[in-house]
Amino acid sequence: MTAALTISGVRKTYGKLEALKGVEFQIQRGEFFGLLGPNGAGKSTLINIIAGLVQASAGNISVLGHDTVSDFRTARRLLGIVPQELVFDPFFNVTDMLRIQAGYYGCGEEVWPWIDEMLQRLDLWEKRKVSMRALSGGMKRRVLIAQALVHKPPVVILDEPTAGVDVELRRTLWTFMRDLHSKGTTVVLTTHYLEEAQEMCERIAIIDKGEIKALETTQQLLARHPFRFLRLKLAEGAVLPVELQPLVAANINGSLELKLETSKNSFSSVFALLRRDGVAIEDVQTRDPDLEDIFVELTGRKGEVAA
Amino acid sequence: MTPNQRGFYTLLKKEVMRFWAVLGQTVTAPVITALLYLLVFAQAMKGRAEIYPGVSYTEFLVPGLVMMTVIQNAFANTSSSLIQSKVMGNLVFLQMAPLGPWEWFFAYILAALVRTLIVASAMLVVVLPFVHLPIHQPLALIAIFVLTSGSLAVLGLIAGIVAQKFDHIAAFTNFLITPMSFLSGVFYSVHALPPFWYKASHFNPFFYMIDGFRFGFFGVSDVSIWHSLMWTAGFFAVMTAICLWMLITGYKMKK
Numbered sequence: 001m002t003a004a005l006t007i008s009g010v011r012k013t014y015g016k017l018e019a020l021k022g023v024e025f026q027i028q029r030g031e032f033f034g035l036l037g038p039n040g041a042g043k044s045t046l047i048n049i050i051a052g053l054v055q056a057s058a059g060n061i062s063v064l065g066h067d068t069v070s071d072f073r074t075a076r077r078l079l080g081i082v083p084q085e086l087v088f089d090p091f092f093n094v095t096d097m098l099r100i101q102a103g104y105y106g107c108g109e110e111v112w113p114w115i116d117e118m119l120q121r122l123d124l125w126e127k128r129k130v131s132m133r134a135l136s137g138g139m140k141r142r143v144l145i146a147q148a149l150v151h152k153p154p155v156v157i158l159d160e161p162t163a164g165v166d167v168e169l170r171r172t173l174w175t176f177m178r179d180l181h182s183k184g185t186t187v188v189l190t191t192h193y194l195e196e197a198q199e200m201c202e203r204i205a206i207i208d209k210g211e212i213k214a215l216e217t218t219q220q221l222l223a224r225h226p227f228r229f230l231r232l233k234l235a236e237g238a239v240l241p242v243e244l245q246p247l248v249a250a251n252i253n254g255s256l257e258l259k260l261e262t263s264k265n266s267f268s269s270v271f272a273l274l275r276r277d278g279v280a281i282e283d284v285q286t287r288d289p290d291l292e293d294i295f296v297e298l299t300g301r302k303g304e305v306a307a
Numbered sequence: 308m309t310p311n312q313r314g315f316y317t318l319l320k321k322e323v324m325r326f327w328a329v330l331g332q333t334v335t336a337p338v339i340t341a342l343l344y345l346l347v348f349a350q351a352m353k354g355r356a357e358i359y360p361g362v363s364y365t366e367f368l369v370p371g372l373v374m375m376t377v378i379q380n381a382f383a384n385t386s387s388s389l390i391q392s393k394v395m396g397n398l399v400f401l402q403m404a405p406l407g408p409w410e411w412f413f414a415y416i417l418a419a420l421v422r423t424l425i426v427a428s429a430m431l432v433v434v435l436p437f438v439h440l441p442i443h444q445p446l447a448l449i450a451i452f453v454l455t456s457g458s459l460a461v462l463g464l465i466a467g468i469v470a471q472k473f474d475h476i477a478a479f480t481n482f483l484i485t486p487m488s489f490l491s492g493v494f495y496s497v498h499a500l501p502p503f504w505y506k507a508s509h510f511n512p513f514f515y516m517i518d519g520f521r522f523g524f525f526g527v528s529d530v531s532i533w534h535s536l537m538w539t540a541g542f543f544a545v546m547t548a549i550c551l552w553m554l555i556t557g558y559k560m561k562k
């Protein structure tokens with residue numbers, strides 16, 4: 001079976017800057033795929049090349065087997081892309097905008113019920129006759145999402161759909177994306193909220209400086225981190241044994257977070273040392289590594305933590 | 308309707324809706340401006356000798372003013388639409404859609420044709436009760452009109468593709484389109500010009516558009532209608548070739 005997206009040897013240079021250094025991977029049909037990376041990693045550049053907005057310096061991309069350049073019409077009909085920038089056409093109202101977009105894809109009145117359904121599901125029904133310029137940022141973002149889906153594409157790519165979106169709307173969007181996915185749509189998501197990616201995506205690619213640093217299922221990615229975290233709140237005046245000092249990864253509101261290598265530092269050895277020095281402890285917590293930790297390790301940079 | 312046809316038709320409709328939504332700016336204003344020129348010049352030049360036998364100065368002026376307005380509005384329609392979409396960023400909606408260079412080309416050009424047809428008809432309807440205009444060669448009239456409006460719409464598209472901001476379009480309009488449309492024999496016969504300018508006029512494609520259009524009405528003109536048709540068609544062909552090349556290669560549109 002052909003993959004939903006095949007990306008082969010894609011390079012992009014802007015002058016001296018290599019935004020993409022030969023990216024190569026596939027996204028299978030029906031996957032919920034996360035494309036993660038710090039600012040400037042090349043995520044949007046890759047998406048814009050898939051969309052046909054940017055010309056790759058080398059390599060090619062196919063959507064369900066259709067090349068995005070030589071067979072661009074078919075490839076584009078199979079794709080729905082939500083751009084990162086909050087763009088809109090101030091000349092039209094919400095419904096007109098969506099109907100026009102459907103028309104570009106060759107869809108007519110037969111998709112109007114679907115447009116109405118999306119307007120309702122994305123909480124835009126009250127605003128359907130309102131001019132695009134009179135919408136709030138979050139509303140414009142939802143229209144962008146609906147716009148990408150007007151022609152019911154089997155492959156959907158969302159470039160930071162939840163950036164600058166309030167908690168409630170983020171929930172709505174999550175439900176909406178899950179729903180799409182459960183109906184068989186391939187969903188590709190970029191986000192800086194790593195919790196969101198961990199929660200939603202089955203497989204994740206981490207890209208940094210134009211290169212893929214990791215590409216695994218979310219489970220594998222989490223499991224490959226050979227660490228666990230132990231958070232200790234010491235009693236007033238207590239001092240951590242010297243052997244444990246180098247393991248301190250963070251100091252969070254007075255609690256010390258120790259990063260324990262699963263093969264070397266067992267919990268029991270840590271507690272043995274604490275007992276030896278008679279360190280009084282007020283509270284203990286353990287934490288499995290999350291995507292944030294893996295992200296920091298692979299890219300040396302922090303993602304954003306979802307509010 | 309095939310999906311491609313529907314895509315094209317939608318883009319055409321969107322482009323028409325765009326100028327339709329601001330008719331005051333896109334139709335009424337240019338018609339009024341042209342009528343003011345007519346009023347002022349017809350008054351100022353009253354009693355002057357006829358330029359062609361049997362054709363009064365006012366009659367002579369009308370076709371030129373119509374063409375000048377068509378030239379300016381055809382250019383404005385495509386160039387402003389494209390630069391607005393670019394600056395607002397919403398051009399991506401179109402660029403991501405499964406539309407090819409030909410659909411872009413024809414949709415933008417036809418929309419400009421619709422606008423100039425409305426503008427030209429409005430002008431003629433308003434002046435007709437006051438100015439006698441015979442229609443000597445309807446076919447020449449239609450051919451010149453379509454080629455002129457088409458060429459300038461294509462030129463506007465080219466300007467929109469090349470420009471990165473509104474200023475670039477303004478520069479194009481102020482330093483090229485407006486001067487060339489004024490210096491093309493709208494207000495005078497080029498025979499009245501000093502030799503240098505007389506010669507120079509013959510390198511201005513707008514001169515042939517206006518002269519040819521006048522021929523359509525009166526059956527007389529400064530140069531032969533075939534000459535004008537050839538220049539106008541040639542200009543259209545060259546502009547079209549450049550524009551299609553830009554659209555096909557993604558010139559300045561694909562980063």
Ligand SMILES: Nc1ncnc2c1ncn2[C@@H]1O[C@H](COP(=O)(O)OP(=O)(O)OP(=O)(O)O)[C@@H](O)[C@H]1O
Nearest residue numbers: 014019037038039040041042043044045046084562
């Ligand atoms: N049009 C352009 N001209 C020059 N450089 C560009 C252009 N577009 C992107 N870049 C550069 O390419 C690199 C990758 O940018 P890109 O937008 O793909 O990052 P990203 O991963 O989407 O980041 P973010 O998370 O901030 O959206 C950056 O260094 C950026 O400055």
Ligand SMILES: [Mg+2]
Nearest residue numbers: 043044045084
């Ligand atoms: Mg980006």
